[in-house]
Amino acid sequence: MDYKSSELLRFTTAGSVDDGKSTLIGRILYDSKSIFQDQMEAVEASSLRRGESEVNLALLTDGLKSEREQGITIDVAYRYFSTPKRKFIIADTPGHIQYTRNMVTGASTANVALVLVDARNGVVEQTKRHAIIASLLKIPHLVVCINKMDLVGYSEETYENIKEEFERFASKLEVNDVHFIPMSALKGDNVVDRSINMPWFGGSTLLYYLENVHIGSDHNVIDCRFPVQTVIRPQTDEYHDYRGYAGRIAGGSFKKGDEVMILPSGFTSKIFKIDTFDGELEEAFPPMSVTLLLEDKIDISRGDMIVRVNNKPEVTQDIEVMICWFNEKPLQLRGKYAIMHTTQDVRCMIKEVKYKMNINTLHRDLEDLEIKMNDIGRISIRTTKPLFVDSYRKNRITGSVIFIDEGTNETVGAGMII
Amino acid sequence: MNYQLNHLKELESESIFILREVAAQFENPVLMFSGGKDSILMVYLAQKAFHPAKIPFPLLHVDTGHNFPETIAFRDALVEKTGARLIVGSVQEAIEKGMVTEEKGFSASRNGLQTVALLEALEKGKFDAALGGARRDEEKARAKERFFSHRDEFGQWDPKNQRPELWNMFNGKKQYGEHFRVFPISNWTELDVWQYLAMENVDLPSLYYAHEREVFERDGVLLANSPYIQKKPTEVVKKMMVRCRTIGDVTCTGVWASQAVTTEQIIEEVATTRMTERGGRTDDKRSETSMEDRKKKGYF
Structure with a gap:
């Protein structure tokens, strides 16, 4: 496995216990071998103690005492797994309590949103709410997981109807990239492994999609924006006149020699150096954390923004x-x-x-x-x-x-x- | 030009951003240093964040007095190398002052007592932000932790009433007397840490690599033989090739049978292991929510 070329993808899931969301996450983690033996044993023992007949995978994500007591998810839970191609961060958000707050929080940094639909119920109010929030928060990619296909006889017609219904509703939203996958999280159809029960479905499995969806364009690499976080002044003999502006690139690509403008002062200068601990860079782009040095001595502090002269916010x-x-x-x-x-x-x-x-x-x-x-x-x-x-x-x-x-x-x- | 970072560089960039936010938003931050790989990573990332300046805050080590000797030697060398200031909070001192009572018996550990010494050191130094190397993948209560985690004047954590964190904005506003715990490597997993340390060639204490050591087994966990642990008559000491996956107090840190002597071999081992790294921590096994219970009181 070449971890040096693996990318990071953040996705969010929203839904309630009834949609099978916890089962879906449990399935992804289980089938991608991301659940550890001691975690599984702890969950098994805990399920048994509660008198539950099956292993309750929700206990993997519901970590707080009051969540376990009430059987609900209170807060956004973060889960991690990786495959040879990508590392994934799941922001798992509860569907009921504080739903807007939690969904918005989870969605704010996500590349992909998974919206769960129970195939027996079709598009319901909660589905719409999730899709609307995903669209408001401008999550670049949306996957509609039509789940519990095993309970509708793996019917292609049911799948097509739900897809059509969702598309009709989504035409009112601003979502560019919508993808549909029929699945059964419980039985494992089309989550990690291809379903043998739905040969009519020509698309990819959920994991294949997550591993391959193009996320290279998710950042804005056109409009140069560099909010200054802090000023680095070592004040040592070796770096006597060093004055670096530290920050994380919020947009565009900055190159050595670029003519830049500082807001709010409006002064202009040129990038003298893009510095990092690992040495100087020729070019920097989002979401890199770097230190910019300018040719001229200008008074710049936290809260100022470095931009291009001909492209200002x-x-x-x-x-x-x-x-x-x-x-x-x-x-x-x-x-x-x-x-x-x-x-x-x-x-x-x-x-x-x-x-x-x-x-x-x-x-x-x-x-x-x-x-x-x-x-x-x-x-x-x-x-x-x-x-x-x-x-x-x-x-x-x-x-x-x-x-x-x-x-x-x-x-x-x-x-x-x- | 391919505008895409690999996952380790993206995590690095996120952590550096958080470290710089702490330096900018707080008056008197401190970095909690345990001597383990996660806090070594934190020091390394802090060097990166403020290069070429020195790390603009001191390191705080809460010393239980029951350390592996290798940890202290490594700590002192790191302080020397980075030029950082070191503050030591002592559990031994807290016991002598009568602030805490030492646990007795076979599973006695000073791990829980660290909280008191930590809060005392934070108060004494008037620190308003304590940076820690906790990760969300470590433990289920930590999975709900924020990057900027608010603590009241008693150092308590209120998991049900946390500030939402959106985009890359971190609200560090507080009342006088309150402080924050900040976790810049929240999004890293154990495997990420190892891959990154390998990619960057970062030095680690020898304890992390397989070595021969006297150990004995208790409740399915291998513990290092040390004068600080009382052994039961049935517990037999044997010599084995082992390594640590986490380093804490000697009394509660399990060791693992391993042959991995290089970082790449460790990555291989971590990628295929079926146990979480805290699976060897007896302090987490005391109850289902022992981490949450300790965290609410101010444990790191």
Whole structure:
């Protein structure tokens, strides 16, 4: 196995116990030999103690005491497995409690979303909700797993009907890449191994898809964005005049010699050096963490952004966002919140709530404008200082903000810039 | 140009980002150093994050007094090499001061007592962020842990009320007296750590490689023979080729029969093993939720 050429893929699953989500994850881990013997033994013993007839694979992911007691998943759980081709990070999010908060969290960094459909029930409200969130969060690839095919006699007609129903609904969403797979997580059909029960299905298995889906274009490599995290000044004899701007590339490709502009000052300079512990680089691209050195001495600090002269983000204090609300205390109109955007830390005021979105139907509610926990809505805000923003559609990093309650310091909302 | 990093470089970049966020968002961070491979990786990543400057925070070792001697020798050499500042918190001292009571009996371990010494050291140093090398794949309670994990003024973890973490924004805001635990290598697995250490040629203590050692078996786990463990009459000491998969206090760290003497052989072994690395940790086996229970109280 050549681990030096293996890629990282993050995917999210959403659903409740009834969809067979835990069984699906258990199946992927089990069939890809990612469950360890002592973990399996612990789960077997625990299932037995609870008087359950079958090994409860959900116990593998539900790690907290109260989750085990209540038989529910409370929080996003992260699971890991790898094959010779890729390493996978699963953000496993619960379907019921705090669903928006957890699904949005899991979706924010995912390359692929798995949406589970019970073949007996077809496209239901929860399926739509998952697909809408995946589309709002701009997950590049969506896989609709039509599960429990064993319970509908592996019927091709059922599969085609559900696929058609989902496509009709998805035409209203912004999802570019949708893939359908009929499967039985319980029996193992089309998860890791090809199903012998569904010879009519010509597509790939779920694992094959996850191993091969093209994720090279998931980052924006066109619009150069470098939010400065911190300034590195060794102040030693050897590096007396060293002044490096440390950060993670949020977009585009930076090359040595490139002419760049610093925001908010507007000063221009050239990249003198792209430095790392392992030596100098000729070019750097997302999501690399590097240190940029410029030809000119300019006052630059955390929160500034280095961009290309002819390709700048919007510099503005008035921003429109789709907000997902996480807190029991509803969003306060005219209220003030701390916000984080890239490496900037500012305050904002909520100017207007434009509408609330029904996340089961996409319907815009213009009457009830109170944004409560698990609600999603469109708002406009004004910030205390200009931010350097792109639309979320263009760049998931420079297009996102989080809202923080200034009294409790809790993260209360997540916003996607329109 | 192929704009794609391999998975190890992507994990490295994520960890460096977190380390730099800590340096930028907190006034007085500290890196918890146990001497194990994960904390050695953390020190290495911190060197990368702030190169060519020195690591801008001290290392904190909570010493149980029951260490493998190799761990301490390695720690001191690493401190010398990186120029980092070392702070030692002592469990022995906490016992002498009467802050904690030593466990008695066959399974006595100072592992649990570390929490008190750790919280004491954090308070004494007025540290507002403690960086740790815990990984989510290690243990089921750790699978729910955040990168930036908020602790109240008692150092407690409230797993049901954690701040959501979205995109790459980490909210480190806190009240006076509260602190954060930060876990930059959350997304790494044991195999990733080994592959990365091999790729980067990072030095490790000899304990990780197969060597001959006096061991005895207890509850299916091999333990190193040491004066700190009371043996039962039925427990027989024998010599075997073994290696450590994790390094903690001698009293609770199991060793594994192994012939792997190079990093590549270890990768091979880890890739095919059927047991998790904490499968040898007797401290995790005390109950189904022993890690969660300890973490809520402030254990690392």
